[in-house]
Amino acid sequence: MSITREKIIELGEDLIRTKGYNAFSYQDISSELGIKNAAIHYYFPSKENLGTSIVKTNIQRFEEMTDNMHSRGFDEWHQLETFIKIYTKSHREQKRCIVGSLGPDIPSLSDNTVSELKRMSNIILEWLTNTLATGREKGIFTFKEEPQIKALLILSSLIASLQLARLIDKIEYKSFCNAILEDLRI
Amino acid sequence: MSITREKIIELGEDLIRTKGYNAFSYQDISSELGIKNAAIHYYFPSKENLGTSIVKTNIQRFEEMTDNMHSRGFDEWHQLETFIKIYTKSHREQKRCIVGSLGPDIPSLSDNTVSELKRMSNIILEWLTNTLATGREKGIFTFKEEPQIKALLILSSLIASLQLARLIDKIEYKSFCNAILEDLRI
DNA sequence: TTGCAAACTTACTTAGTAGTAAGTATATTT
DNA sequence: AAATATACTTACTACTAAGTAAGTTTGCAA
Numbered sequence: 001m002s003i004t005r006e007k008i009i010e011l012g013e014d015l016i017r018t019k020g021y022n023a024f025s026y027q028d029i030s031s032e033l034g035i036k037n038a039a040i041h042y043y044f045p046s047k048e049n050l051g052t053s054i055v056k057t058n059i060q061r062f063e064e065m066t067d068n069m070h071s072r073g074f075d076e077w078h079q080l081e082t083f084i085k086i087y088t089k090s091h092r093e094q095k096r097c098i099v100g101s102l103g104p105d106i107p108s109l110s111d112n113t114v115s116e117l118k119r120m121s122n123i124i125l126e127w128l129t130n131t132l133a134t135g136r137e138k139g140i141f142t143f144k145e146e147p148q149i150k151a152l153l154i155l156s157s158l159i160a161s162l163q164l165a166r167l168i169d170k171i172e173y174k175s176f177c178n179a180i181l182e183d184l185r186i
Numbered sequence: 187m188s189i190t191r192e193k194i195i196e197l198g199e200d201l202i203r204t205k206g207y208n209a210f211s212y213q214d215i216s217s218e219l220g221i222k223n224a225a226i227h228y229y230f231p232s233k234e235n236l237g238t239s240i241v242k243t244n245i246q247r248f249e250e251m252t253d254n255m256h257s258r259g260f261d262e263w264h265q266l267e268t269f270i271k272i273y274t275k276s277h278r279e280q281k282r283c284i285v286g287s288l289g290p291d292i293p294s295l296s297d298n299t300v301s302e303l304k305r306m307s308n309i310i311l312e313w314l315t316n317t318l319a320t321g322r323e324k325g326i327f328t329f330k331e332e333p334q335i336k337a338l339l340i341l342s343s344l345i346a347s348l349q350l351a352r353l354i355d356k357i358e359y360k361s362f363c364n365a366i367l368e369d370l371r372i
Numbered sequence: 373t374t375g376c377a378a379a380c381t382t383a384c385t386t387a388g389t390a391g392t393a394a395g396t397a398t399a400t401t402t
Numbered sequence: 403a404a405a406t407a408t409a410c411t412t413a414c415t416a417c418t419a420a421g422t423a424a425g426t427t428t429g430c431a432a
Contacts, residue, residue, distance in 0.1 A: 004409080023294045025389060030297040036411055041391065043409095098288070103349040104282070104290045108209045121353040145365045152362055153343050156350055160342030163289040167307040168338075176338055179331045190379080211419060222381055227421065229379095 005043045007033055013054045017095040021051065021105040043061070048110035051102070055116040058098045059123060068128055076135030080184070084177050087158045091165055091173045099124070100159040125151055132184075141184040156181055191229045193219055199240050203281040204251070207237065207291040215318050234296035237288070244284045245309060252313055262321030267295040269314070273344045277351055277359045285310070311337055318370075327370040340366055343353040 005054045008029055016078075026047070031178050040092070044050035055149050057163035090097055102109065102117050125148075133147040157180060165171050194215055201210035212226045212233070230236035256266050276283055288295065288303050295303070311334070318340075319333040329336050343366060351357050 002409080018353065019293045020208065020290050023291065024204065026391090027389080035409095037390090038392080038412080039410055045391080047390070062234065100346070100349070100354065101290065103353060104206050104287065106204045106352050115277065118353050121350065125354060143371070146361075149361055149365045152350065152354075152357065153365060156344075156346030157339050157342045159349070160346035162288070163340065163341055163345070164307065165287070166292050167285065167289060167304050168311060171338065175332075175335055179335045179339060183330070188379080212421090213419080223420090224382080224422080225380055231421080233420070 002043070004033070004035065004039070004061050008040055008043055008050065009057055012050050013057070013098070016054065016101050017053075017090075019048055021102055022108055029117055037092065048083070048113055051109060051113040052116050055098060055102070055113060055120055059116070059120045062120070062124060062127075076131050076138065076140045077181075080128075080135070080141075081181065083131075084158065084180065087162060088173060088177055090162055094166075096162045097159060100162055103159075125155060135184075139186065142186045143184055188220065188229070190219070190225070194226055194229055194236065195240055195243055198236050199243070199284070200281070202237075202240065202287045203276070203284065207288055208294055212267065214355070223370045234299055235300040237295060238302050241284060241288070241299060241306055245302070245306045248310060248313075262317050262326045263367075265317050266314075266321070267367065269317075270344065270366065273348060274359060274363055276348055280352075282348045283345060286348055289345075311341060314341055321370075324372065329370055 011029050011032055012024075015028055019028075026037050029040055030037045040050070042096050044053065065082075066079075074082065087097065099117065102113070104186060106114055106117070128151040129148045132141060132143070132150050135141040136143065136147070145153070158177075161171070161173070161176055165173060197215050197218055198210075201214055205214075206353075212223050215226055216223045226236070230239065251268075255268060257366075260268065273283065281323040285303065288299070292300055292303070313339040315334045318327060318329070318336050322329065322333070324334050331339070347357070347359070347362055351359060
């Protein structure tokens with residue numbers, strides 16, 4: 001795979017997560033990489049191709065992470081902790097997550113990008129639901145709700161908190177994430 | 187106040203909540219209202235003026251709602267229930283809330299719009315924090331966290347759930363909102 | 373009836389966007 | 403050495419966006 005191609009994907013992801021899909025242009029990428037506009041079209045004929053590729057890359061990265069945690073024998077508490085760290089890292093870097101960034105722009109995304117984004121959301125939610133359910137069975141977590149509902153509550157909290165952090169200064173993000181974990185402690 | 191002006195604000199709000207700030211244009215409004223592009227500029231010289239006015243209108247609406255609930259003597263449970271209904275209504279109409287819609291576009295919003303949006307978020311969060319704290323003192327709610335943290339958890343869940351609803355089909359929105367309330371039941 | 377202000381329209385500019393067709397330099401294969 | 407593929411650049415098109423200046427209609431007031 002080409003280095004330029006990888007750089008475009010990387011920068012594109014950054015731009016989506018900071019400015020948003022509709023707010024960034026091929027110009028933003030080309031000027032940053034010191035190449036011409038058309039060079040990006042060489043790798044990604046249309047913006048939709050780039051968008052879809054970025055989502056696919058993220059799905060792959062997520063699946064590698066969960067596979068890695070399983071093979072290393074992380075217990076469910078440790079797995080959830082690791083998952084939440086993705087968001088604390090995003091918060092530190094003043095970025096949102098891909099789902100939270102592209103979600104609002106669905107009406108202007110192509111069908112392909114939307115279906116990949118849906119796939120990504122479902123993969124994350126299913127993993128989280130499963131982790132919560134297994135963790136509760138093993139006596140690691142406690143919660144009243146159905147695992148899927150609890151997963152949705154946690155996921156939506158994490159996604160939106162990255163947005164709210166930009167609006168409300170006095171958020172202590174660590175306490176916030178801690179509250180999500182502590183809520184599950186037996 | 188002019189009827190056209192009010193219609194522009196109303197339609198603008200709708201467009202922000204469905205397509206997003208960067209994805210809608212004055213054209214969308216003018217063609218829908220059967221007027222010319224420049225007519226919108228007559229009322230709102232720049233898009234930033236329109237954006238700010240829309241946020242201000244929403245702040246006013248929220249404050250009228252909370253004032254109304256207080257003067258009618260709603261208890262805290264009833265108040266929270268009413269607040270959550272805003273989101274179930276949005277979900278039914280396939281719209282997001284203003285904060286959740288404009289939040290992602292902060293980098294492309296004007297300073298004025300951003301500061302109004304921050305004001306709106308803070309007003310909502312303060313009201314929710316206050317309602318939770320008072321409700322717990324009165325023995326209406328139960329929760330472990332600091333009221334502000336709990337308020338953030340609830341608010342972010344509600345905001346993001348409207349986004350996730352577009353990505354994950356099998357969400358039962360009622361159960362989701364119910365879980366938020368039930369979690370607080372003594 | 374003239375003057376004036378409100379509420380527009382007409383007709384335009386400027387700037388940015390995605391996207392494309394055709395050309396070029398460089399390296400690789402045949 | 404010739405042909406070809408890769409990785410671009412140059413130079414455009416077509417379009418859409420926000421925004422503006424100047425003119426027009428309508429109703430009301432002096």
